[in-house]
Amino acid sequence: MARSRAKDYDDKRLSMLHRSAELFAASGYVGTSMNTIADACGVSKALLYHYYPDKEAILFDILSSHLEKLVAAVRKASAQAGDPVERVRTIVATLLELYRHADAEHQVQIASLKLLPKDKQQPLLASERILVGIMSDALAAAVPAAKQKRVLKPLTMSVFGMLNWHYMWFREGGPMTRAEYADFVAQLVLAGAADAAASRPRSKAKLAGRSRQAELL
Numbered sequence: 299m300a301r302s303r304a305k306d307y308d309d310k311r312l313s314m315l316h317r318s319a320e321l322f323a324a325s326g327y328v329g330t331s332m333n334t335i336a337d338a339c340g341v342s343k344a345l346l347y348h349y350y351p352d353k354e355a356i357l358f359d360i361l362s363s364h365l366e367k368l369v370a371a372v373r374k375a376s377a378q379a380g381d382p383v384e385r386v387r388t389i390v391a392t393l394l395e396l397y398r399h400a401d402a403e404h405q406v407q408i409a410s411l412k413l414l415p416k417d418k419q420q421p422l423l424a425s426e427r428i429l430v431g432i433m434s435d436a437l438a439a440a441v442p443a444a445k446q447k448r449v450l451k452p453l454t455m456s457v458f459g460m461l462n463w464h465y466m467w468f469r470e471g472g473p474m475t476r477a478e479y480a481d482f483v484a485q486l487v488l489a490g491a492a493d494a495a496a497s498r499p500r501s502k503a504k505l506a507g508r509s510r511q512a513e514l515l
Contacts (some may be wrong), residue, residue: 311349312363313340319402320361327357329409358418361411364403365425371396376432382439383488389436391462391480398476401465408462430454441491449495457487 317339321330327358332353336346348358375392379385397404411422434454444453460483468474474482 310341311359314346314349315343315356315360315363316402318356319364319406322357322360323402323405324411327353327406327413354414354418357406357410358422359416361414361422362401362425364400364407365429366424367395367396367400368396369425369428372429372432376436382436385436386433386440386488387481387484389433390457390461390484391477394464394476394480395466397461404462404465428484430458432471433457437487437491440488443492443495446495449491453487453491453495460486 314335318330318335321335321338325334330353332346333343335353335356336343339346350359371392372389376385377387379388411419414422434450437453437457438450441453444450464479468476468479470476
């Protein structure tokens, strides 16, 4: 007879994932052992293995859960927004708000996704591409001059750069609130994108190889 799950199984699993993300963010994925995770979660190693067979499975679940939340929330925000400019503002604000309690998961996404086997990376990269696509479409609608790929791609990834690395300097209670910074980013991009697109000369140069960012667009 199969062992039934405890009523608080999912709550415990989510708690373990968040604590594991904090450990991976602080000490690195390679530098964190299953013993360390079990101790930090206040559970036995046997119980941890009841939830996850290995550290790789924990990393995948952290990233999968995190990206699923981002995609669902950004899709909803994009669909509910009014005009194109408001759509960009709403998407930016939604992402920053989602990062409020997920800085560790976000850092792990940036630093450790590439450590997973290729087959496990693919569904996660697909989710990242969805997020990039939603942002790219919103920017193209709000700034028609930036619709060309040679401009839209750098513009889109620049926005994600401002959002993805905010945890390096942003502190609650600092010079800007999270909502104010979201508005700042949106305004900065929307106010300057058209002029930047118009002034950028066409280039025939092509870079060799493909980075992870290149694969997203």
